[in-house]
Amino acid sequence: MKPALIALALRVGLVTLATSVAGFATAAGPAQRMSQQQATREVHVSLPPGTTSFPPGPGSDLADQHCVVCHSAGMVLRQPPLSFDEWKAEAAKMRTVYGAPFPAENIDAIARYLTSINGKQ
Structure with a gap:
C-alpha cells in the first residue's frame, strides 16, 4: 500500500494491519516454517480524529x-x-x-x- 493511502486510512480513524512471519526460517529449517495462513494476524488500530484544519479561504x-x-x-x-x-x-x-x-x-x-x-x- 502506498504511504499516502496508509496515511489516508490512518486519518479516517480505523486501520487493519496484517503482519506475516511466514517467510522467516526457523531454527528447525524450512519444514518447520509456519504457513502464511497460520502466521497472519489482524491488528485493529483506532486513532482519534484530527481536529486541525487549514484556515478558511479560497482553496x-x-x-x-x-x-x-x-x-x-x-x-x-x-x-x-x-x-x-x-x-x-x-x-x-x-x-x-x-x-x-x-x-x-x-x-x-x-x-x-x-x-x-x-x-x-
Whole structure:
C-alpha cells in the first residue's frame, strides 16, 4: 500500500494491519516454517480524529482534502513563508515524488491558497 493511502486510512480513524512471519526460517529449517495462513494476524488500530484544519479561504477545501492525507495542517503552517512558485514546486513534489493522491490540475490552486496563508511577497 502506498504511504499516502496508509496515511489516508490512518486519518479516517480505523486501520487493519496484517503482519506475516511466514517467510522467516526457523531454527528447525524450512519444514518447520509456519504457513502464511497460520502466521497472519489482524491488528485493529483506532486513532482519534484530527481536529486541525487549514484556515478558511479560497482553496482551504483542497488543502484539507489533499494535504492532511500525509501530514497535519499544523506541520504545513509551521513551514517558513514561501513564494507562489516555491509552494507550487512543493505541491508538485508531494504529488510526483511522494505519491500524494491529488490531480495535477489542483497544484496551482493549492499553491495559491498556501501562498495566501503562508507566503512571502
